[in-house]
Amino acid sequence: MTGSARPSPSKSMAMGVRVRSVGAKVWVATARPAVKVRSMMLKATNGSPVGSGVPRMLELTWLAGTHDKPASKASPVTAIVHTRRFIRTLRAYRGPPWLEQPVSRPDARGAVGRTPAGRPRSASIVGRTGQRFDVNCGPYAKNGGAGLAAPRGWARGGLAGPGLSEYGRSPCPPGPGSGRSLRLQAASRVRELGPGKLPMSRIRRGGRALAALLAASSAWSAHAQTLPAQPGLVVIVVVDQFCADFLDRFAEGFGKGGFARLTSEGARYVNAHFSHGVTVTAPGHACISTGANPRIHGIAANAWVPAGSDRMHSAVHDPTHRAIGSPRAPEKNRSPANLLMPTLGDQMKLRWAGRSLVVSVSLKDRSAVLLGGKQADGAFWWDSSCGAFLTSTYYFGEPPSWLLELNRQKPADQYLGRTWDLLLPRSAYAANPPDDRPFERGGDLLGNTFPHRLGRSGDHSDQAFYQALASTPYGNELLLKLVARVLKAYPLGGDEVPDLLCVGLTSNDACGHLFGPYSWEVQDMTLRSDRQLAELFELLDQQVGKGRWLVAVTSDHGVAPIPEFAVQQRLGGGRFSAEAVCQAVRDVLDSLASSAATQPAHACRFTLPWLHLDAGRLASRGVGVTRAAEAVAETLSALPFVERAYPFTLLESLTPATDDPVLRMARQAYYPGRSGHVYVHVKPYFQPDEEAANHGTAYSYDTHVPLLLYGPGIAPGVHFVPADPIDIVPTLCALLGLEPPPGTTGRVLVECLSRPAR
Ligand SMILES: [Zn+2]
Numbered sequence: 001m002t003g004s005a006r007p008s009p010s011k012s013m014a015m016g017v018r019v020r021s022v023g024a025k026v027w028v029a030t031a032r033p034a035v036k037v038r039s040m041m042l043k044a045t046n047g048s049p050v051g052s053g054v055p056r057m058l059e060l061t062w063l064a065g066t067h068d069k070p071a072s073k074a075s076p077v078t079a080i081v082h083t084r085r086f087i088r089t090l091r092a093y094r095g096p097p098w099l100e101q102p103v104s105r106p107d108a109r110g111a112v113g114r115t116p117a118g119r120p121r122s123a124s125i126v127g128r129t130g131q132r133f134d135v136n137c138g139p140y141a142k143n144g145g146a147g148l149a150a151p152r153g154w155a156r157g158g159l160a161g162p163g164l165s166e167y168g169r170s171p172c173p174p175g176p177g178s179g180r181s182l183r184l185q186a187a188s189r190v191r192e193l194g195p196g197k198l199p200m201s202r203i204r205r206g207g208r209a210l211a212a213l214l215a216a217s218s219a220w221s222a223h224a225q226t227l228p229a230q231p232g233l234v235v236i237v238v239v240d241q242f243c244a245d246f247l248d249r250f251a252e253g254f255g256k257g258g259f260a261r262l263t264s265e266g267a268r269y270v271n272a273h274f275s276h277g278v279t280v281t282a283p284g285h286a287c288i289s290t291g292a293n294p295r296i297h298g299i300a301a302n303a304w305v306p307a308g309s310d311r312m313h314s315a316v317h318d319p320t321h322r323a324i325g326s327p328r329a330p331e332k333n334r335s336p337a338n339l340l341m342p343t344l345g346d347q348m349k350l351r352w353a354g355r356s357l358v359v360s361v362s363l364k365d366r367s368a369v370l371l372g373g374k375q376a377d378g379a380f381w382w383d384s385s386c387g388a389f390l391t392s393t394y395y396f397g398e399p400p401s402w403l404l405e406l407n408r409q410k411p412a413d414q415y416l417g418r419t420w421d422l423l424l425p426r427s428a429y430a431a432n433p434p435d436d437r438p439f440e441r442g443g444d445l446l447g448n449t450f451p452h453r454l455g456r457s458g459d460h461s462d463q464a465f466y467q468a469l470a471s472t473p474y475g476n477e478l479l480l481k482l483v484a485r486v487l488k489a490y491p492l493g494g495d496e497v498p499d500l501l502c503v504g505l506t507s508n509d510a511c512g513h514l515f516g517p518y519s520w521e522v523q524d525m526t527l528r529s530d531r532q533l534a535e536l537f538e539l540l541d542q543q544v545g546k547g548r549w550l551v552a553v554t555s556d557h558g559v560a561p562i563p564e565f566a567v568q569q570r571l572g573g574g575r576f577s578a579e580a581v582c583q584a585v586r587d588v589l590d591s592l593a594s595s596a597a598t599q600p601a602h603a604c605r606f607t608l609p610w611l612h613l614d615a616g617r618l619a620s621r622g623v624g625v626t627r628a629a630e631a632v633a634e635t636l637s638a639l640p641f642v643e644r645a646y647p648f649t650l651l652e653s654l655t656p657a658t659d660d661p662v663l664r665m666a667r668q669a670y671y672p673g674r675s676g677h678v679y680v681h682v683k684p685y686f687q688p689d690e691e692a693a694n695h696g697t698a699y700s701y702d703t704h705v706p707l708l709l710y711g712p713g714i715a716p717g718v719h720f721v722p723a724d725p726i727d728i729v730p731t732l733c734a735l736l737g738l739e740p741p742p743g744t745t746g747r748v749l750v751e752c753l754s755r756p757a758r
Contacts, residue, residue: 231550231712233493234732235540236344236371236502238288239529240281240364240509241695242555243517244272244704246526249431253424253527257534259708262553266710267752269723274557274705277665277679277698278609281509282315284556284725285370289343289502291729291744293668298340299370300675301610307673312605312612316369318394323365325380325399326388326407335394336369336376338674341743343373344729345500350375351738355497357490361482362504363475365390367556371502377490380482382475384466387412389482402489411481412469420472421451422520423527435520439564441692442514442521446471450520471514473528475507480532484539493544498736503536505529516562516693517701550711550735552728558702559695566685573685576641578606581680585611588635589628593621608688608696609669610676611636611645629677636678641686646679648672665698715754723749 247259247268254260262268276283276293278300286292286299294300303312318335342350345358360372360379368379369392378395380403382388388407391399422429429435440448445455445468454469469475483503486492492499508525515521533553540549560566566573582604589604603614611632615625629647636645646663651670658664666679687694695702707723713735726746733740734748 230496230736231493231498231548232495233540233544233549234344234348234498234500234736235549235551236288236500236728237533237536237551237553238285238362238367238371238502238504239553239555239706240367240504240506241512241557241559242508242526242706243558243701244270244706246517246522247706250523250526250530253428253523254530255534257537258530259533259553260530261534261537262551262708262710263718265716266551266708267714267717267719267749269707269719269721269749269752271720272554272705272707272723272725272727273700273703275665275703275724275726276668277662277681278669278675278696279557279698279702280608280696281364281506281556282366282370283669285367285504286315286339286341288554288556288725288728289345289371289373290339290341290741291344291726291733291746292341292741293726293745294671294675295668296341296743296745298338298671298674300669300671301607302366303607304674304676305612305614314366316366321392321394323383323390323392324396325390325403326383326386328386328388329390330383330385332365332383332390334365334369334390334392336372336374336379337394339370339373342375342741343371344732344741345371345502346373346375347733347738347741348498348500348736351736352497357492357499358502359486359490359492359500360502360504361479361486362502363470363479363506364504367504367506368502371504378486380486382412382470382478382482384470385463387462387466400489402485406482406485412466412478415454415469415474415478416465418454418474419451420454420474420524423524423531429520429523432518432520432523433565437519437562437565439562439692440515440519440521443468446514448515450524452521467510470507471510473507473511473525473532475510476505476529476532479503479505479507480536483536487539487543493540493548505532512559513691513693516565517559518561518565547712550713550732551709552732553706553708553710554725554728555705556725557695558700558704559693560685560687560697560699560701562693563685563687571685572683573687574641575689576639576682576686578688578690581606581611581636581639584635584639585613585632588631589613589618589621589623592623592628592631605676606680606688607676608682608694609666609680609698611678611680612676613678615677625677633678636680641683643681643683645681648675648677648679651675651679662698665703709749709752713754714752717752719749719751721751 247263251259274284274287276287276295278294280302282299282302283294286294286297290297299315301315303314303317305311306313306317314332314334315338316334316336318337319333320337321333321335323329323332323334345356345360348356349358354375358372358376360368360376361381362368362371363382363384365379365381365383368381372379376395378391378400380389380391383390387410389403391403436449438448442448442452445464446452452472454465454472454474469478483501486501490499492501508522508529511525512522537551540551560573561569561571563573563575585604585606603612603617605612613625613628613632618625618628626647626649629649633645633647636642644662646666648670650663651667652672654667662681666681669675669679682697684699705725707725707728709728709731724746726744727749728746730740730744730746731749731752732738733744734750735753
């Protein structure tokens with residue numbers, strides 16, 4: 001892999017060859033300005049062939065460009081017809097000569113566009129059921145003529161092949177004009193009328209073929225549907241630490257183009273909960289990307305002590321690959337090596353022979369790396385210790401030149417001295433408690449009240465400034481600069497093979513930890529995220545095209561209110577010291593050990609919800625890890641802020657079945673050697689003392705997240721049935737006609753599909 005973006009092979013070739021990559025899709029172009037309908041896509045959809053490999057049904061998709069509205073601005077429309085009836089109709093049709101005339105001039109120039117030297121005249125494509133089509137690339141493959149360029153990613157050409165055997169066989173006819181399939185154009189006039197309302201006078205005017213087609217195909221009325229086209233780009237947006245109720249509590253302040261666009265035009269699952277009990281960043285992102293729980297994908301914590309090491313390492317630590325991208329890059333080793341299951345991106349790479357582009361970006365390394373998966377073309381993140389965007393040698397031999405250039409401009413430093421003030425008038429925030437609360441932890445760099453000034457003063461280091469920056473909406477803004485640069489570097493959504501872009505908005509998490517979910521800061525952060533998403537969607541509309549991208553928006557976890565606030569609200573809860581817990585654990589272990597005085601102290605680390613022991617040291621002191629975990633769990637269960645504690649021996653097996661929902665969730669969170677040895681279920685609203693607000697438990701404030709889907713194939717609606725972020729990937733796979741990743745245990749969210757799953 002080289003420095004610059006690595007386009008997939010099909011995308012680097014001429015438009016004509018690009019057709020090769022579209023599976024069973026074929027574009028049929030009309031090249032004559034007088035024809036209103038500019039182009040048409042023909043796609044086999046049904047897996048049960050009739051006779052010699054001919055698909056039983058065809059899914060026809062077309063663009064209806066006109067003189068005043070070019071095809072590039074039209075929305076694709078799809079309908080399903082019986083292949084045989086369709087072919088019979090076409091065979092009977094004898095169209096006016098102009099239909100074929102333009103394509104009989106293979107060297108036509110000027111109005112119909114120039115054929116670049118060396119572009120292949122034809123391309124063979126193999127359909128989903130093995131049927132083969134030959135596609136004429138012709139002079140119109142690039143330019144539809146009369147100045148009407150083909151929309152980005154839409155190839156044009158004639159059609160022939162045994163799938164439609166009446167229209168010629170492989171190899172492709174000598175000239176595009178002899179691909180008599182161009183008569184299909186007549187049928188494309190259907191679009192002008194619209195399925196379901198087909199005045200016969202217009203049909204007659206529009207062409208006898210259409211009339212014949214409609215008459216002959218009784219399937220038309222039965223199967224004609226206005227179905228959207230397959231998306232060229234799938235986008236997964238994960239907003240780090242985003243409670244489901246933010247979409248309601250803060251809705252009044254939303255604009256039109258962000259969350260409101262998703263909730264009004266897309267599907268919203270209001271009852272989406274994670275079904276595992278380790279609600280922190282790395283496990284959550286891996287669940288979203290693989291459609292599986294930590295028990296299966298293996299990312300059971302943000303960090304653990306790998307075998308052979310004596311200290312905690314990030315979930316995306318890999319000693320064989322290092323972070324690159326800036327001369328200031330710290331010594332960090334990063335890759336998806338610990339992720340044990342393929343992601344959606346990996347499945348897309350597999351399905352389309354590597355031609356899907358998969359790019360993942362986030363401010364956090366674990367978010368970017370785990371969303372992308374094993375085969376991602378690149379994962380990019382921001383490192384707050386150096387203030388630069390980084391990637392890893394896992395993806396690139398050398399950092400991409402555009403990344404180096406972006407870092408040379410020091411985009412993060414431009415925020416020095418900036419002020420974060422309220423987006424809306426103060427009255428819009430009145431539903432929250434007051435802005436100034438003593439238990440918020442904005443610290444010296446941000447302070448606890450608006451306006452927050454991002455300055456570097458006194459002995460504050462660059463690193464402190466960068467960390468503060470990442471806790472404000474400017475952190476997400478910085479990330480969107482990276483997204484815009486990525487969209488320039490990679491032709492995402494640029495052709496018929498769907499691509500994947502993963503975006504992790506993580507400033508919401510850093511902000512939430514400092515100020516809590518009932519703060520003005522989190523409200524303002526959410527409102528600004530709304531505006532930033534609107535900008536992202538606008539960018540996708542421009543670069544990929546309206547109706548050509550599909551987005552899923554969710555979160556990796558929610559967050560609990562600040563304990564002091566919970567106490568104020570008479571909800572109970574409080575603080576505990578993780579170190580005090582570990583001391584209690586060490587005391588228990590000492591009482592079990594035979595040689596307490598002569599051996600080093602027991603290691604213990606407690607990060608909600610896992611308590612990690614050191615099996616090696618336990619062994620050196622003659623204590624079995626099973627006995628230790630069980631004794632520790634018993635001791636912890638007696639602590640006043642602990643509801644229950646489960647030793648790993650209870651989690652290893654899914655049997656015996658249990659009615660205890662927390663035990664079920666803890667089992668889904670468990671992975672041997674990576675999760676801790678004891679799962680600690682604290683009482684509600686209790687948190688360790690490190691952060692103002694925290695997450696990581698099995699309570700609904702941590703598990704309940706938004707689940708929004710928007711784009712072609714998704715019907716608008718609100719759904720109350722239970723859902724889980726692990727359902728996103730199988731649903732996207734169903735829409736893409738893709739085998740879900742092998743670890744997937746989520747379900748297809750069939751309620752929101754506007755067309756049958758493929
Ligand atoms: Zn967090």
